[in-house]
Amino acid sequence: MIGRETIADRVRADLFPEGEEANRAVHKRRRLGRVWRAIFIGSTAIAILILSILLVKILNDTMGLVAEQSEMPERGLLLAYDPGGATESLDDLAYDDLVTLYAANVSAGRCRAVEREQRFHADRFVCDDPDKLAAACASAAPPGACTLAPRDESNLRQLIRADVVRPRILATWNAIESILNREEILAEAAARFPDADVYFKSWLRWEFITSPQSSYPEIAGIRTAILGTLWVVAIAVAFGFPLGVAAAIWLEEYADKRNRLTGIIQTNINNLAGVPSIIYGLLGLAVFVRALEPLTSGALFGAVEAGTTANGRTILSAGLTLGLLGLPVIIISAQEAIRAVPPSLRQASYGLGATRWQTVRHHVLPNAIGGILTGVILSMSRIIGETAPLVVVGASTYITADPTGPFSKFTTLPSQIYQWTARPQDTFRDLAAATIVALLLLLLLLNAGAIYLRNRHARRLG
Amino acid sequence: MRDAVDFFLLPEVTLVEFLTHTIWQPQTGEFGVRPLLTATLVISAIAMLVGVPLGLFTAIYLSEYASPRFRATLKPVLEILAGIPTVVLGYFALTFVTPLLRSIFGDDVVKIYNMASAGIVVGILIVPLIAGLSEDALHAVPDSLRQAAYGLGATRMETSLRVVLPAALSGISAALVVAASRAVGETMIVALAAGAGPNLTLNPFQSAETMTGYMVRISGGDLSYGSIDYRSIFAVGLVVFALTLILNVISGRIVRRFREVYE
Numbered sequence: 001m002i003g004r005e006t007i008a009d010r011v012r013a014d015l016f017p018e019g020e021e022a023n024r025a026v027h028k029r030r031r032l033g034r035v036w037r038a039i040f041i042g043s044t045a046i047a048i049l050i051l052s053i054l055l056v057k058i059l060n061d062t063m064g065l066v067a068e069q070s071e072m073p074e075r076g077l078l079l080a081y082d083p084g085g086a087t088e089s090l091d092d093l094a095y096d097d098l099v100t101l102y103a104a105n106v107s108a109g110r111c112r113a114v115e116r117e118q119r120f121h122a123d124r125f126v127c128d129d130p131d132k133l134a135a136a137c138a139s140a141a142p143p144g145a146c147t148l149a150p151r152d153e154s155n156l157r158q159l160i161r162a163d164v165v166r167p168r169i170l171a172t173w174n175a176i177e178s179i180l181n182r183e184e185i186l187a188e189a190a191a192r193f194p195d196a197d198v199y200f201k202s203w204l205r206w207e208f209i210t211s212p213q214s215s216y217p218e219i220a221g222i223r224t225a226i227l228g229t230l231w232v233v234a235i236a237v238a239f240g241f242p243l244g245v246a247a248a249i250w251l252e253e254y255a256d257k258r259n260r261l262t263g264i265i266q267t268n269i270n271n272l273a274g275v276p277s278i279i280y281g282l283l284g285l286a287v288f289v290r291a292l293e294p295l296t297s298g299a300l301f302g303a304v305e306a307g308t309t310a311n312g313r314t315i316l317s318a319g320l321t322l323g324l325l326g327l328p329v330i331i332i333s334a335q336e337a338i339r340a341v342p343p344s345l346r347q348a349s350y351g352l353g354a355t356r357w358q359t360v361r362h363h364v365l366p367n368a369i370g371g372i373l374t375g376v377i378l379s380m381s382r383i384i385g386e387t388a389p390l391v392v393v394g395a396s397t398y399i400t401a402d403p404t405g406p407f408s409k410f411t412t413l414p415s416q417i418y419q420w421t422a423r424p425q426d427t428f429r430d431l432a433a434a435t436i437v438a439l440l441l442l443l444l445l446l447n448a449g450a451i452y453l454r455n456r457h458a459r460r461l462g
Numbered sequence: 463m464r465d466a467v468d469f470f471l472l473p474e475v476t477l478v479e480f481l482t483h484t485i486w487q488p489q490t491g492e493f494g495v496r497p498l499l500t501a502t503l504v505i506s507a508i509a510m511l512v513g514v515p516l517g518l519f520t521a522i523y524l525s526e527y528a529s530p531r532f533r534a535t536l537k538p539v540l541e542i543l544a545g546i547p548t549v550v551l552g553y554f555a556l557t558f559v560t561p562l563l564r565s566i567f568g569d570d571v572v573k574i575y576n577m578a579s580a581g582i583v584v585g586i587l588i589v590p591l592i593a594g595l596s597e598d599a600l601h602a603v604p605d606s607l608r609q610a611a612y613g614l615g616a617t618r619m620e621t622s623l624r625v626v627l628p629a630a631l632s633g634i635s636a637a638l639v640v641a642a643s644r645a646v647g648e649t650m651i652v653a654l655a656a657g658a659g660p661n662l663t664l665n666p667f668q669s670a671e672t673m674t675g676y677m678v679r680i681s682g683g684d685l686s687y688g689s690i691d692y693r694s695i696f697a698v699g700l701v702v703f704a705l706t707l708i709l710n711v712i713s714g715r716i717v718r719r720f721r722e723v724y725e
Contacts, residue, residue, distance in 0.1 A: 033619035040527055043519035044536070047593070050586055051543050057558050058550070267714075274640065274710040275703065276647025278674050281681070282699040290687060385547025388649035388674070392681040392695075414549045414650075421553045421654055429557055436550050443545070 061433035063202040065178040067189045068218070070197075071166040077105070090157050098156040099126060105164040114159065116143045119150045158211065158219060167218045169427050170196055203434035213399060213411065217427040222435055227402050228315065228410035229384065229442070235319025235406060236326060236383050241376055243323075244330030248372075251331070252338040253360050273328035281392030284321030289313055289393055296320070297407060313394030316406040321393050322386060326379030333378065337371025338364060377450040384443055387414035413439040480697070486660040486676075488694040495701060497660040501577060501670035502702075505652055506645040508581025508666060509588060513641060516585070517592025518634070524593070525600035526622040537597075544590035552654035555583035560655060567667065575657030575669035583655065584648050588641040595640065599633025600626055632720035636713040643709035647702060649674040673698045 017025070078087050081101050087093060093101065099120045103111050111127035116136065120126050125133075128145075137146035151159075161167065170193050173185055178200060189198045211221025247269075255262040288296050293312035341364050349359040365372075390412055399411045413435060420432035483494025520540075524533050560579040564572045572578070603626050611621040627634070657669025658679050671679070677695045686692065 029617050029620070033617040036619040036623070037527065040519045040523035043516045044523045044528075047516060047520050047543070047589055048536075048539060050589075051539060053558070054546070054551075054554050057554060061557070270714065271707060271710050274643055274706065274713075276644075276649065276674065276706055278647065278649045278677055279699055279703050279706075282677070282696060285681065286696070381545055385545075385549070387547065387549040388653075388678060391678050394681070414547055417549050417553065418650060418654065421549070421556060429553075432553055436553060439547065439550070443547075 058433050058436050060174045060176050061430050062175075062204050062437050063178075064172060064174045064200070064430075065182070065185055065189070065198060066172045066201045067170045067193045067196040067198045068167050068201075069170055069193060069195055071168070072105070072164055074161075074165050077101070077160075077164060090160060095153050095156065098153065098160065102156060102160050102164065103127060105160075110163065114163075116145050118148045118155075119145045120156075122150045158214070161219050162214060162216055169218055172426050172430055203430050204437050208434060209438065212402065213416075217425070217431050220431060222413065222416060222438060224399055224402055225411050225413045225416040225435070226438070226442070228399075229412040229414075229439075231315045231403050231406070231408075231410065232318045232322060232390070232412055233380060233383055233446075235316060236322035237376065237380060239320055239323035240326045240330055240379065244327050244375075244379075245334050245372060247327075247331050248334035248338055249360055249365075252335055253356065253364065269328050269331055273332060276388075277325055277386055278388040278392060280321055280325040281389030283324065284317060284389060284393040288317040288320050292317075313409065314407045315403055315410045318390055318393050318410065318412075319406070321389050322383045325386065325389060326383050329379040329382065330372075330375050333375025334368070334372045337368040337375070340371060341367045373450065373453065377447060380450065381443055381447055384446065385414055385439070387418050390415050391418065413442070485662075488690045493694070495673070495698065497662040498671060498673040498676055498698060499701070500662055500664070501652075501656065501660075502646055502672040502674070504664060504666060504670070505577050505581040505584060505656060505672060506642060508578060509584035509645040509648075510638075510642060512582050512585025513588040513592055513645075514638060517589040517637075517641070518596055520589065520593040521596035521600060521634075522622055522627070525597050526618065526626060537594075540590040540593055543586075544594065548587065548648060548650040549654070551583050551587055552651040555579050555651055555655035559583055563667075572667045573657070573669045575655060576667045577656050577670055578666035580652045580654075580656040581666065583651050584645050587648065587651065588644055591644060592637050592641045595637030596630070596634045599630040599637065602633070603629045632716055635720075636717045639709050639713035639716065643706040643713070646709070647674065647706045649678055653678040673702050677702075 074090060078090070081087075081097075081104075090098070103126050106114075108127060112129075115126060115128040116133060119128075133143075133145060136143055171189065178185060186198060189196065208221050209226065210223050211219060213222070213224045214220040251262065251266065255265075257263075289312040296314050296317040297312045345363050345367065346359055349363050354362070399409055401408075403410045417432050417435045417439065420428045420435065423429075480493050480495055483492065483496065485492040485494050486497050524536060528536065556579070559582055560572070560574065560576065563576070563579055564574075607625055607629060608621055611625045616625070652672045653675045656672060656675055658675065659669065659671055660676065661668060661670040663670055676698055680691050680695050
């Protein structure tokens, strides 16, 4: 027999344990709690640390000391051309002077090849022979000079820098070591490259953004890639936005939700959002580049640019592919925005005798537009950074001419980064880092613009 | 996908060979997808090894430990990490993680292009994905459960790990499966850091090409339509697509079947 008090004691001892053993248990639990807490904080700190290392690493690569040596310094070149020394830089020379300067400083063969690629003057020849060019134009593979407009000043300055001045970067150092070990690097550079000019160079300069692509890292720029990215994204949004919103309206407002087919479509859209982007690239390659080639190469509209056979690997194909890629995100977020519009609004509208379309057009859409635009922004920032589908669809890697329309060949910022990173030389890696910074800035800029647009809409309609 | 079917209709290709042969050289008639598949799986496994603890612990910290203000500042940081284009992470893998690994383990052990570097960075890529989705799941667990646990004298860690975590398990497992599918389909990081050239190996410090890496390399060059190379990328693409689709469907099933519904 156990007495009453004994039971009460036991219960109390179970609920409120006392003594050495209980204390130890509590301490152990607390200690374990602290350990886990440290683990949780630690992993969060690591995540932040990685992001910081990533940003520092990239910025570190975009600038630093370089040892540069020109085969023909610009200053000497100009003095030889104009002994009076009145011209300070190539920018001061007029177009005709630039042509003369160029022709005087390169071999006749190189000059002819360059002129055959694209003419200097529309009315006369500098190095090439009119008859030979005419013969070349009549051949099966006519050179660019037969169709392209003559070169311009910036193009010629680029040529002079690439072919005559020929700056060559012999070695590069990154920003942090350039600042910390400046003296040692200068001494080392002086010993290794006695004739070189050692200075602190930021790869991300204005000329870098405005110059076209080049195979020389010293003068290469990303204008072609920036324009390509803008074109592709514009087409993708122009294609994906109306289609995505229309699909969302149909699914939310028109489709019968009990219908099996609607359910299947909905599940498919959700699954499509998780399909890897490279699969979309394959889809684009099979459908847009190959099956719809007459449409995407512009042949259907007679818009094929002579001399450039893009074969359907055009901006239009890439834009449509990325449009498809962004579609699920747009549809899902537009659906959510439409669903968030209270049913009372719709009922009031119907009660006043409005048709279904009138209700959607005047009440549902204006109230959902903020959420819809957020979805578009989200899908746009995903699209800008996409590389894999573009490589598959055929972003050309070496394009020096700006894209002129949806049927041009193109390159984009991410594919440029990929190409430059894949090269083993350090200078190209630095170019890739500078391009990454430009891409991240563009991403930020477009997002900020789109957010501003959305807020303005939301305020006006709310 | 007709091109993938065309690939399997080629006289020299059989489905059995495709799945079991250990050499992948379409040009010389060796069609075994296993080297590519193995590389994909090894890299995904490394990625999950790196990404799951980091992402999950970060989610627990954000949801259960961090003050609301810290949480409000940290979530955008994770979103930035999630918004970084993968080609940028590929650059990071090749120019930072690979040299780091080589300096730790030695240049002889670690190849310039290796699966470990790619795997680690893919892991970094999926951290924000896991953290974001898991945090949502943890946050959705009603407060009454936590209060009940505290009322019974549980410490914060016991509450987090033994009460909240099991309650949010369906959302978290779905997040992990989605992350795995993302790792399998990831392309640019592996194309830059894991190397070109199929190689059947389990050693993470060796270079080996994944399925996605193969597709990028082949389509980056001059590709003539209807060639074996052209068809082979569609066949490999089909495998990647099937793999990720299965993972995504599983994730959807988990959410629907095991969701704990609280009022």
